[in-house]
Amino acid sequence: MPKYILFGDYCENALEKxxxxxxxxxxxxxxxxxxxxxxxxxxxxxxxxxxxIYDAENAEQVTELIENDPYWKNGIWTDYEIKEWIQAF
Structure with a gap:
């Protein structure tokens, strides 16, 4: 199964929010x-x-997990990018 990486941003004052x-x-x-x-x-x-890092069937599956997370739904995560990853070692 392919692996995917998530890079994302937190909002300001994320620890409090x-x-x-x-x-x-x-x-x-x-x-x-x-x-x-x-x-x-x-x-x-x-x-x-x-x-x-996710071990998922496709990027859409990872997107669904991220966008259903309470941090995304409530603006704690403000942006993200998903890339398929090739694990060399």
């Missing part, structure tokens, strides 16, 4: 991890970008 949505966000990511579609995801140390 994410609070009401954080638990639902984490539960969704946990479910994705348990099904094997999510390899890893997390913010940059300065909390301005998000990076993730």
């Amino acid at each position: 994410r609070t009401p949505y954080r638990q639902d966000h984490l539960e969704g990511l946990k479910q994705q991890k348990e099904t094997g579609i999510l390899v890893t995801i997390g913010p940059t140390k300065d909390n301005t970008k998000v990076f993730g």
Whole structure:
């Protein structure tokens, strides 16, 4: 199955603004991890970008997961890009 990477942006003051949505966000990511579609995801140390790796059938599947995430729906993630990734090692 192909792998896809997510590069995205957080809104300003994301640490404060994410609070009401954080638990639902984490539960969704946990479910994705348990099904094997999510390899890893997390913010940059300065909390301005998000990076993730997905093991998915296609980019549309990753798009659906991102756009159904509480962080996207509530403006915590403000922009994203998905690219198919070739894992060399």
